[in-house]
Amino acid sequence: MCAKQLRGRPRQAELDRRILEAALRLLAEGGYAHMSLDDVATAAHTTRATIYLRYASKAALVADAIMHARGASGLPKPSGNLRQDLVTQLRHFRASMDTSYSLAIIGSALAEEHATPELLTTLRDHIVRSRREILYTILHEARARNELAPQANIKLAVSQLVGSYYALAIAGDPIPPDWPELLVDQVLGGLLSG
Missing domain, CATH: 1.10.10.60 (Homeodomain-like)
Structure with a gap:
């Protein structure tokens, strides 16, 4: 702190x-x-x-x-089950984003990047990076277990998993209650081996 x-x-x-x-x-x-x-x-x-x-x-x-x-609990810990871990992370992400101030803070940080770069740095260092790193870890561990196709682009998959929420929110589209499950199944469809 x-x-x-x-x-x-x-x-x-x-x-x-x-x-x-x-x-x-x-x-x-x-x-x-x-x-x-x-x-x-x-x-x-x-x-x-x-x-x-x-x-x-x-x-x-x-x-x-x-x-x-972010909350006292921090990010959920992975269990080793690829689909379950990704869905759990996205549920947690959605819960943190569904607060009344989350998108506004992101917008403020982006709008004031040149005048107050430390705000965006703080947001990236304390929130964005930790969530992305845990998603990378989950996917890299799945690759080590040969669950992912060798050509799977993990970096792009992480951006898809996180970016989907922002894309829907900015477009004003409703985010379905089963968004985590739908998104994980969609992304995994292009990543899984076999």
Whole structure:
């Protein structure tokens, strides 16, 4: 985590949660450039000084807020069953993306890439890269078990698995409840050996 270590009184979990959720909401509503620590303090019913006791900068607060959005459980661990593991990862991905602020934060990070590159870097480092790496691992392990065709393009498959959600969301198309299963079966149809 990016938070400073506190001296004195222990941190209050409820206050921490309010600060992180206020930061996420304000980031989604107005973007990084328009989000101030004063606004976060007001929304979280605390003071700017309290936030500075926890975070050295707005970027540090946003990094922790993004990690908070991922959830305490983190990514599900693979079981070794290719289809099941991919479906489980996509269900988790969808649950994290179905929040009211996820796409807005991504849009804000992309829109402000030149003015505030650390926001997009934080998003890539803390969220995007870890999800893609676990999908790579699942597919590479399946290849090692000879479940995938030798010519299977794992990098492209990972982009298909993750990119499908964004494509549907941006187009305004409804994402079916069984989207993870439908997508995994579609992608695996081009990857499996035999």
